Amino acid sequence: MRPQLHLTAPQNWMNDPNGLIYYQGMYHIFYQHFPYTCEWGTMHWGHAVSRDLIHYEHLPIALYPSKYYDRNGCFSGSAIEYQGKMYLYYTAIRYAKENPEYIHVQYSDDDLIASQAVVISEDGYHFDNRDCKHLVVDVIKDQNLGDVRHTRDPKVWIGHDGYIYMVVGSKVSNGCGYDGEVLFYKSEDGVHFTYQNRFIDSSIGDMWECPDILTIDKQDYMIFSPENIDVAPRPNSNAVIMPVAFDEKTCSLTKLDTYMYLDYGLDFYAPQTFVDEYKNRVMFGWLRMRKPVEGENWCGMLTMPRVLTQKGGHIYQQVHPHIQKLFNQKTNTIDFDEPFLMRISMLENEDVFLGGLHLYIQDDCLWCNREAISIHEDKVCNLTHTPPLNQRYDLEIYYDGQVFEIFINDGYYVLSQIVYKIIKEQTKIKNIELYKLSKIQ
CATH class of the missing domain: 2.60.120.560 (Exo-inulinase; domain 1)
Structure with a gap:
């Protein structure tokens, strides 16, 4: 029953799509991966490449824990091409308290310590996890700005002015709970980032994962995956899209209308977009599997790639033409x-x-x-x-x-x-x- 057109890991666990990029004539698809069992554990980045989004070649693991700041996981992130090189940005995780009986799972959500890091590759195929990692945004210590545990999933892009911009998801205390937020950073060289601005909304869940700022037909949107957005029996975390106005110069974001789910089946989560070889805005998402099919040695898949378009202020999704045909x-x-x-x-x-x-x-x-x-x-x-x-x-x-x-x-x-x-x-x-x-x- 393994799908033919949906990307799966060769074996064991897969979740979020990461680092989606069309780079030097190839599509590079990275993904959250625990290479040892069919359950979530210490996150690595799996890696596959394709010329057509139909045939995939699986490559060696791209990112794995190797530093003090990422010793317990390389969480989700994104990719850019900068000065001919591939930059992979990710959330570096270490646990405040490790479980000596099984180091691959934290005791609780309170045990995470998150920062943002980058790996720079000369060719998009070789990743030096020892000498080419750099910490780009340190652990947030100001609880009024963000959360030390839950600030993650950097989406990075090169702005119209040539600067490099980053958005990360987080949450901030409101006295009786948490509000979801995104934080914006800016860099001249892709390694040294400074905080610029934030956007908070108390009405959309309490932690925003996997934010993505994109423009379709001159309209700005934010895609994100809020936690605790819904009520039983549905899952309490879902992927949404919302029209916004984004001023890149000041990194200020304004909500223009309410959000909608990107997928009403509610297996869909943690999507990320990129621009394909034809300048289409293309999206992959993770289809959540809670466990493998009986007898199988893999768990989790990505959607087929979807092209996003806008008509009448509404986002439409279609299967990528390479697959449609x-x-x-x-x-x-x-x-x-x-x-x-x-x-x-x-x-x-x-x-x-x-x-x-x-x-x-x-x-x-x-x-x-x-x-x-x-x-x-x-x-x-x-x-x-x-x-x-x-x-x-x-x-x-x-x-x-x-x-x-x-x-x-x-x-x-x-x-x-x-x-x-x-x-x-x-x-x-x-x-x-x-x-x-x-x-x-």
Whole structure:
């Protein structure tokens, strides 16, 4: 059941996409990786490269703990090309108190001590973890500015003025809890950064992970993954996008409107964007798996790459054209042993059963129930739905091994679901267009 079009680690644990970059004719995809078991542990950076976002070559681990400040993990970050070299920025983690019985997991969230670091590579393939690491933002000691434990995930870019900018997620005490925030830094050389500004909002969770500032059609947006944003039974941390006004000169950010989820399946988390070879804004996200499928030795995957566009002030998502064009062979047979693309226009009060996944329209929303083919674990949401769809229910459903990615009304909304098995006899669908994958050369 390992997917063919979704990037997975060769084995063991994977989470957030990191360091996404098109560099010297190749796509470099890094990711959070624990190389020893199928559970979260001391974070390394896995590394894969691709010419087309379809075929991936797995390379040796790029980043691993090697310094006092990152001895307990190289958390998430990003990449830039600067003066011909690749700069990988990441959050360096050490524990205030190590567990002598198992050093790979902290005692609690209070045991983290976070700073920001960079590794500089001459070619994007070789990473000197001993001599080419630099601490770029030290541990925050002012609790009124940010959190010593939870300040992380640097997204770095080269500004219009040639300076290098960094945004990191954090949280700050409000006296009775925490407010989410982002902090902005600036550098002349990519190594020495100074604090510039911040943005705080008390209404969107209490810790903002994986922030990303981007512009689409002259409109600025911030993508981030707030913790404690939602209530049971959904997960309490989800990835969102929000229109903003960002002044690069002063690093001041203003919220223009409310946020929306980037994916209503709620397995989706910690996305990051980059610019591809065609200047498209492309996004990968982590699809959270709580445990591996029985008998498998890997856990976690990334989404297929999605192109972000803006229409009428709303962000649309579409599967990257490199992958779309692979589904060019029309078929009449649903084969769950291979990827397929299904197009269907649903009707009000209509039910679709697809391999055990139950899709239906109710109260103008698309509902998705995966209870029959999912796991029943803490923080796993098996019943979810979109916002109202204005009586239009056109679906593009991509199936690939253990995952359905459902693009609704030309990508106006997306709903992705990890599944752990398929019930083939439950497939009941009428009036569909079905395409199988052409042979991947």
